[in-house]
Amino acid sequence: MATLCRNCNHALVYDPAIRKMHCAYCGSAFEAEEVESEAKKYRENERVLTRGEVFGDDEMYEEFLEGYVYTCSECGGEIVLHGSESSTKCIFCGNPNVVFSRMAKEKMPDYIIPFSITREQAMTSIRSVIDHAVFLPKELKNLKIEDVRGIYLPYWIVNANHEEAAVLQVKAQNPCMTKYQYVGRKGSICLQDFPIDGCRILSDESSTRLEPFDLSAMKPFDEDYLLGFYSNSSDITYDDLYLAAQRRGKEIFDQGTKADTGDKYAKVMGEVHETAILNNYKYAMFPVWFVTFRYNGKPHTILVNGQTGKVVCGLPWNKKKYWIMSILLGIAIMLALVIGLNGILKVLQVNGTGKESSEYVTARIIAGFGFGFSSIASICALAKLSKVKKQLDLTQSATTFRFVSKRQE
Amino acid sequence: MVMIYVFLVIFGTATGIGLAMWILASKLEKRNSYGDNHGDATLYSTSLTITDRSERMAPKNDLMVNYINLHTPQKPQYPTAPRGGAPVGKVRK
Numbered sequence: 001m002a003t004l005c006r007n008c009n010h011a012l013v014y015d016p017a018i019r020k021m022h023c024a025y026c027g028s029a030f031e032a033e034e035v036e037s038e039a040k041k042y043r044e045n046e047r048v049l050t051r052g053e054v055f056g057d058d059e060m061y062e063e064f065l066e067g068y069v070y071t072c073s074e075c076g077g078e079i080v081l082h083g084s085e086s087s088t089k090c091i092f093c094g095n096p097n098v099v100f101s102r103m104a105k106e107k108m109p110d111y112i113i114p115f116s117i118t119r120e121q122a123m124t125s126i127r128s129v130i131d132h133a134v135f136l137p138k139e140l141k142n143l144k145i146e147d148v149r150g151i152y153l154p155y156w157i158v159n160a161n162h163e164e165a166a167v168l169q170v171k172a173q174n175p176c177m178t179k180y181q182y183v184g185r186k187g188s189i190c191l192q193d194f195p196i197d198g199c200r201i202l203s204d205e206s207s208t209r210l211e212p213f214d215l216s217a218m219k220p221f222d223e224d225y226l227l228g229f230y231s232n233s234s235d236i237t238y239d240d241l242y243l244a245a246q247r248r249g250k251e252i253f254d255q256g257t258k259a260d261t262g263d264k265y266a267k268v269m270g271e272v273h274e275t276a277i278l279n280n281y282k283y284a285m286f287p288v289w290f291v292t293f294r295y296n297g298k299p300h301t302i303l304v305n306g307q308t309g310k311v312v313c314g315l316p317w318n319k320k321k322y323w324i325m326s327i328l329l330g331i332a333i334m335l336a337l338v339i340g341l342n343g344i345l346k347v348l349q350v351n352g353t354g355k356e357s358s359e360y361v362t363a364r365i366i367a368g369f370g371f372g373f374s375s376i377a378s379i380c381a382l383a384k385l386s387k388v389k390k391q392l393d394l395t396q397s398a399t400t401f402r403f404v405s406k407r408q409e
Numbered sequence: 410m411v412m413i414y415v416f417l418v419i420f421g422t423a424t425g426i427g428l429a430m431w432i433l434a435s436k437l438e439k440r441n442s443y444g445d446n447h448g449d450a451t452l453y454s455t456s457l458t459i460t461d462r463s464e465r466m467a468p469k470n471d472l473m474v475n476y477i478n479l480h481t482p483q484k485p486q487y488p489t490a491p492r493g494g495a496p497v498g499k500v501r502k
Contacts, residue, residue, distance in 0.1 A: 134433075134440045163482035165461070184463030184476040194453050209444035212453070256457035270474070274482035303444070312444030317437060326429045334425030338417050345413065362413055370420030377427030384434035391442040 003035050003224050013228030016115040016306075021224055032114075032224040085233075087152070087226040111218040111284040112152070114225045115306040119148055122289040122304040125311050129302075135317040135325075140295060147292045149404055150306060152231035152285040153207065154198035156241055157215070159278040160191040162249025166271035170263040182269065185257040189249050195286070196244045198234030201403040204244060206394050209312045210305050213286050217307065221285070231285060246275040290404040299401030314391030341366070 003012050005023035012035060015022035020029040072079050072090040079090055117125075123145050130136065130143060165186040172181045193215055197207035219225075236244075250273065258266045287306025292299065295316060302313040345362070394400075461480060 129443055132440050134436050136441070161485065165477055165480035165482065167476055181464075184461070184480070185459055186461035186480040187457050187459040188482075189455055189457050191455050192453065194455065215453075252455055252457060257459070260459055260462075270477050272477050272481050274484065276485040310444060314443075315441040317441055322433060322437070326426060326433055329429035329432065330422070330426035332425070333428050334418070334421035337421040337424060341417055341421075342414075345417075366413065366416040366420045370416070370423045373420075374423030374427035377424065377431040381427065381430035381434040384431070384438045388434070388438050388442045391444070 003227055006030075006035070011227070012224070014114060014225050015228075016118045019114065019116065021227065032219075032222045035224055085230065087223075087229060087231040089228075089230075108283075109154070109221040109285050110282045111157070112221045112225050113213060113215075113218050113284070113286050113307050115150055115229065115287040116217075117287075117289065117304065117306050117309045119150065119289070121309060122291070122306075123148060125304055125309050126291055126302055126313075129311050129313065130315070133315045133317075135321045136315060137295070137318050140316065143293060145291055145293075147405070149290045149292075150229040151288055151290055151404070152226060152229055153202065153288050154232055154234035155195045155213075155284050155286050156198050156234065156236075156281050157193050157195050157284055158191065158241065158245055158281040160194065160245045160249065160275060161278075162189040162191065162246065162253065162273065162275045163187070164189075164250065164253045164271055164273035166253070166257060167269045168257060168261055168263075169267040169269050170261045171265075183261055185260060187253060187257065189252050189256075191245065191249060191252075194245070194248065195284070196241060196248070198236050198241075198283070199232055200235050200240070201232075201399055203394065203397065203400070204247075206303060206312065206397070206400060209394075210288060210303055210310065213305070213307055218284060226285075229287070234283065241281075242275065242277060245277055246273070249273070249275050290400075292401055292404050298396050299398055299405075300395050301397065301400045301404055302395065312394075314388060314393070314395045316392060317388075 003021070004010065005012050005026060005028055007028045008023060008026040010023055010025040012021040012023050012030070014020075014032065015029070018029055021032055021035055022029050071077070075090060077090050079088060126145055130140065133140075163186075165184070167182055167184050169180050170183055172179055195211070195213060195215070197204055199207070253273075254268065258264050289304035289306055291302040291304070294300065300313075300316075302311065304311050463476060
């Protein structure tokens with residue numbers, strides 16, 4: 001299952017730094033297209049045992065037994081692969097292994113974007129993100145990044161057409177007559193070479209945030225690019241693919257029509273749509289670095305786009321620190337405002353507007369502005385906090401953490 | 410005059426804390442949250458073509474239904490990906 005160096009017969013791995021297959025023992029480097037494993041031909045037809053067949057069926061260990069057992073071509077050790085995994089590392093000798101039989105027979109991708117960000121570059125990006133974070137708990141500031149795994153994720157590249165007609169409620173241009181008016185829009189969207197995540201375990205929201213990938217860097221698929229990395233095959237159905245294309249089409253239509261009406265808060269009152277995926281979809285693998293750690297008993301997974309280095313994460317923050325800082329800064333702003341406004345009021349008094357009735361009016365105006373400003377600022381602050389919380393929830397997803405950490409290291 | 414000062418302090422406190430919350434939340438959003446999912450439309454050369462615009466429609470439900478019925482997209486006439494089952498990649502010969 002490993003591709004061996006033709007000079008010294010040791011396992012090769014793909015090195016993103018030189019973008020070639022590299023032998024750590026003799027230092028040789030080859031283009032991925034140059035190397036062809038002898039073992040590949042024989043192992044394509046290899047019979048694979050389930051863990052149940054190897055260790056015996058036992059309902060107690062049903063979850064533990066979910067997976068298939070392969071043999072490492074280097075040391076003969078047993079390699080366990082779960083559901084849709086197609087490349088891994090041997091836990092005994094550490095050599096990279098690609099399940100050729102699974103790749104060749106079940107789901108052979110058309111294209112691959114090889115890793116161009118190295119493990120060290122990914123770690124540096126994450127370190128820089130951690131160093132720049134605010135209100136970060138002390139334990140995280142000194143976090144040692146150790147659990148870093150490079151995983152190729154399956155993507156479907158589709159060409160799709162999305163047509164939609166919708167009625168929108170928009171703010172009236174002349175609000176004296178009526179508050180809202182209703183407009184109709186019909187349009188079509190052509191999704192060309194549009195990537196859709198083919199991995200059910202990783203949430204669509206997380207995978208979308210990793211984008212964009214530069215599709216012009218795609219290469220015809222070669223298993224050797226997987227060496228040294230983990231990978232998953234697609235496990236979604238046509239319906240999942242269709243629903244994902246439809247969702248993305250609808251999002252783009254909504255954004256576009258709202259911009260067209262000039263009211264980005266327009267409300268869709270009714271719509272009808274039709275999405276069609278053309279038959280010429282392609283299957284590809286895209287590189288992602290996953291970094292896992294536990295903090296306060298909660299799992300955290302930081303994602304790094306293996307092609308562009310884009311980091312996707314929400315970092316925890318010390319809430320106590322945030323609120324104390326808000327109050328202190330608030331008091332400082334309050335003092336500045338009171339002193340500033342007091343000066344203005346004194347100027348007004350000198351000018352002879354200090355009657356009692358006008359005092360009430362001034363007090364009312366101040367109260368009104370105070371209420372308005374504080375409400376708007378607080379609502380905006382809460383909206384921002386909820387965005388940060390959402391990103392943190394994605395980072396704390398237990399499913400993503402399990403998806404990464406169940407791989408044998 | 411006392412009332413004005415009381416309101417001034419209340420105004421200052423409320424606005425101060427609101428503004429402070431907003432400033433720090435913006436900083437938190439910028440520094441602790443990375444990766445967004447906006448800009449789909451511009452990422453992969455997707456383009457929206459609006460083929461029909463109808464302005465100032467009456468806010469009556471039946472007219473909206475009428476618009477939607479009139480503009481319901483047709484089923485595509487070209488070959489599309491099948492539904493059901495799992496999409497597969499090419500099988501090596």
